[in-house]
Amino acid sequence: MPATEGSDESLVRGSVKKKILPDLETFVQGILAGDIVLLSRAITLIESTLPSHQELAEAILEKCLPHSGKSVRVGITGIPGVGKSSFIETFGNHLIDKGRKIAVLTIDPSSQLSKGSILGDKTRMETLSRKKEAFIRPSPSGDSLGGVARKTRETIFLCEAAGFDTILVETVGVGQSETAVYSMVDIFLLLLIAGAGDELQGIKRGIMEMADLIAITKADGENTMRANRAKSETISAVHFLPSHESGMKTEVRTCSAHTGEGISEIWSEIQTFISAIKETGYLDKKRKEQAKHWLHESVQAMLLDDFHSKLGEEFEKEEDRVVQGLSGSYQAARKLVQSYKKTDTIR
Amino acid sequence: MPATEGSDESLVRGSVKKKILPDLETFVQGILAGDIVLLSRAITLIESTLPSHQELAEAILEKCLPHSGKSVRVGITGIPGVGKSSFIETFGNHLIDKGRKIAVLTIDPSSQLSKGSILGDKTRMETLSRKKEAFIRPSPSGDSLGGVARKTRETIFLCEAAGFDTILVETVGVGQSETAVYSMVDIFLLLLIAGAGDELQGIKRGIMEMADLIAITKADGENTMRANRAKSETISAVHFLPSHESGMKTEVRTCSAHTGEGISEIWSEIQTFISAIKETGYLDKKRKEQAKHWLHESVQAMLLDDFHSKLGEEFEKEEDRVVQGLSGSYQAARKLVQSYKKTDTIR
Numbered sequence: 181m182p183a184t185e186g187s188d189e190s191l192v193r194g195s196v197k198k199k200i201l202p203d204l205e206t207f208v209q210g211i212l213a214g215d216i217v218l219l220s221r222a223i224t225l226i227e228s229t230l231p232s233h234q235e236l237a238e239a240i241l242e243k244c245l246p247h248s249g250k251s252v253r254v255g256i257t258g259i260p261g262v263g264k265s266s267f268i269e270t271f272g273n274h275l276i277d278k279g280r281k282i283a284v285l286t287i288d289p290s291s292q293l294s295k296g297s298i299l300g301d302k303t304r305m306e307t308l309s310r311k312k313e314a315f316i317r318p319s320p321s322g323d324s325l326g327g328v329a330r331k332t333r334e335t336i337f338l339c340e341a342a343g344f345d346t347i348l349v350e351t352v353g354v355g356q357s358e359t360a361v362y363s364m365v366d367i368f369l370l371l372l373i374a375g376a377g378d379e380l381q382g383i384k385r386g387i388m389e390m391a392d393l394i395a396i397t398k399a400d401g402e403n404t405m406r407a408n409r410a411k412s413e414t415i416s417a418v419h420f421l422p423s424h425e426s427g428m429k430t431e432v433r434t435c436s437a438h439t440g441e442g443i444s445e446i447w448s449e450i451q452t453f454i455s456a457i458k459e460t461g462y463l464d465k466k467r468k469e470q471a472k473h474w475l476h477e478s479v480q481a482m483l484l485d486d487f488h489s490k491l492g493e494e495f496e497k498e499e500d501r502v503v504q505g506l507s508g509s510y511q512a513a514r515k516l517v518q519s520y521k522k523t524d525t526i527r
Numbered sequence: 528m529p530a531t532e533g534s535d536e537s538l539v540r541g542s543v544k545k546k547i548l549p550d551l552e553t554f555v556q557g558i559l560a561g562d563i564v565l566l567s568r569a570i571t572l573i574e575s576t577l578p579s580h581q582e583l584a585e586a587i588l589e590k591c592l593p594h595s596g597k598s599v600r601v602g603i604t605g606i607p608g609v610g611k612s613s614f615i616e617t618f619g620n621h622l623i624d625k626g627r628k629i630a631v632l633t634i635d636p637s638s639q640l641s642k643g644s645i646l647g648d649k650t651r652m653e654t655l656s657r658k659k660e661a662f663i664r665p666s667p668s669g670d671s672l673g674g675v676a677r678k679t680r681e682t683i684f685l686c687e688a689a690g691f692d693t694i695l696v697e698t699v700g701v702g703q704s705e706t707a708v709y710s711m712v713d714i715f716l717l718l719l720i721a722g723a724g725d726e727l728q729g730i731k732r733g734i735m736e737m738a739d740l741i742a743i744t745k746a747d748g749e750n751t752m753r754a755n756r757a758k759s760e761t762i763s764a765v766h767f768l769p770s771h772e773s774g775m776k777t778e779v780r781t782c783s784a785h786t787g788e789g790i791s792e793i794w795s796e797i798q799t800f801i802s803a804i805k806e807t808g809y810l811d812k813k814r815k816e817q818a819k820h821w822l823h824e825s826v827q828a829m830l831l832d833d834f835h836s837k838l839g840e841e842f843e844k845e846e847d848r849v850v851q852g853l854s855g856s857y858q859a860a861r862k863l864v865q866s867y868k869k870t871d872t873i874r
Contacts, residue, residue: 513825
């Protein structure tokens with residue numbers, strides 16, 4: 181697969197060779213048949229800012245939606261250095277050995293700066309990226325976490341329609357991206373590393389509360405004992421957290437991406453968890469709530485984007501008045517919303 | 528002061544006696560002269576949902592804004608049971624003895640249920656509520672935290688215009704109301720109680736990170752030693768937190784609302800803090816950023832309120848389609864925003 185496959189460059193700028201955009205039916209049939217090239221190009225359409233691309237992307241998504249939803253969606257988080265890429269490499273290969281097809285997606289809002297996520301870099305998941313049962317896609321870029329997350333969520337649906345039955349959504353483990361991932365997955369896996377100050381890794385930011393499953397990484401060699409101690413400490417810490425709406429208890433495991441120790445147990449835990457919440461009806465409830473949540477998020481993002489794109493200068497003027505204490509925030513907001521309502525409709 | 532003074536009932540329903548609404552100039556002159564009855568009634572206008580009241584409230588606020596901003600705004604939080612009311616009672620009386628005029632406001636989003644905040648209840652601050660140098664106002668009710676917070680923030684400006692030089696904004700200490708208070712005060716004081724499981728009181732929810740100053744309450748009698756130990760532990764915990772943008776270090780103190788021990792030291796700490804951030808220019812920067820934040824919040828709230836009030840039924844229909852997987856969140860959002868843009872403008 182060439183390095184530029186599915187990248188914006190090949191599709192939008194066409195500086196090397198202008199590709200002809202397939203039509204809707206070609207895209208949909210291709211994706212449903214598991215065509216990776218068409219899947220990649222459809223995702224690029226989702227990520228594109230060109231209105232014509234967005235329109236086509238929405239049409240593709242609408243046709244693929246009825247074929248989506250059949251995967252296990254796993255969120256994976258942990259601070260930088262915890263070994264997320266190594267974990268996903270080993271874990272992904274294990275899943276493929278079990279006969280599964282996996283898609284690895286990333287949410288990294290900082291990728292707006294670097295134009296492409298370092299975490300999604302295929303060179304960091306070398307053996308996995310060479311397998312046809314794995315589809316690795318770096319984080320979309322975007323000017324807001326909401327936008328980045330929305331694109332990733334839509335990519336999940338396309339990957340599912342293309343036959344991937346396990347979706348791993350990785351976050352960078354800093355900032356607010358965990359909440360975004362949490363709102364699009366079935367199970368949330370927190371990776372911790374022994375001895376890095378547990379309170380700084382998760383408890384403090386409330387991420388531990390979100391975790392359905394916790395794995396202490398790098399439990400190998402002389403680090404094994406420390407990992408086991410961290411496991412015990414984490415089990416104690418988990419007791420203090422409020423119970424999950426799922427009714428499930430947060431399990432804690434150790435694992436090593438290097439030796440493979442504990443990796444199959446983590447997959448077993450995930451399967452047990454998914455079976456249980458399927459049975460109680462919680463999975464269905466959760467996915468429905470997530471869909472509602474994203475509708476609300478999308479409305480909000482779209483309204484605010486449209487508002488700012490149409491009122492750019494007027495907004496800045498009012499903002500200055502508010503900062504100088506010449507106008508109240510609420511009064512200024514009313515004036516701006518009134519102006520906004522007079523602007524053209526959106527596409 | 529009769530119990531219904533400034534309440535919606537006396538103003539809106541007029542079931543007991545219909546009061547004639549003073550005009551804009553009367554309100555403004557009265558507030559600037561420190562007239563508590565007119566201040567109360569103006570706040571009631573801010574809280575009212577009647578368009579005519581809102582319009583008058585906005586006009587009053589606009590006229591008062593240039594006279595606001597001269598107070599010290601203190602946010603106070605802590606879990607239920609930490610003794611917030613007792614602390615404010617003792618602390619407030621101490622400030623009055625020092626010659627200050629204090630307004631006590633509350634943000635309690637749950638008051639939408641109880642129609643009036645139990646925390647703002649004057650019977651819980653008995654001696655304070657009888658003093659003319661103190662103005663105590665319970666939490667406004669509202670259907671969203673954003674709405675409740677916005678009203679409280681506007682109330683701050685009116686109280687300042689009326690000559691109150693110290694504003695205490697109390698939160699219920701559960702949920703998200705801390706963030707709202709944080710975005711409207713100059714200094715954020717976290718009250719902790721010894722032995723109640725510190726991690727559950729603050730660290731876990733990231734509230735400790737927001738605190739500029741921490742006080743361990745109920746440091747009296749046989750509890751003194753426990754409070755001192757909690758103080759040491761808290762000092763250690765604070766070391767692990769990221770440093771404040773203010774450049775200031777989080778101080779930790781003990782106090783007793785019962786004996787008054789430590790109360791004057793807390794006020795000294797607040798004064799030191801405020802002087803320091805005035806000198807560095809951080810206070811000015813912070814207030815400007817808060818004003819911007821509230822403009823953004825207000826725009827967002829107003830757009831979404833207007834959107835939902837105009838699209839109620841259509842929104843529910845689309846939501847159902849999204850939940851059933853018949854439509855994507857983004858596509859549905861686009862359709863809804865298109866419909867919304869065609870609706871009438873706002874007042």
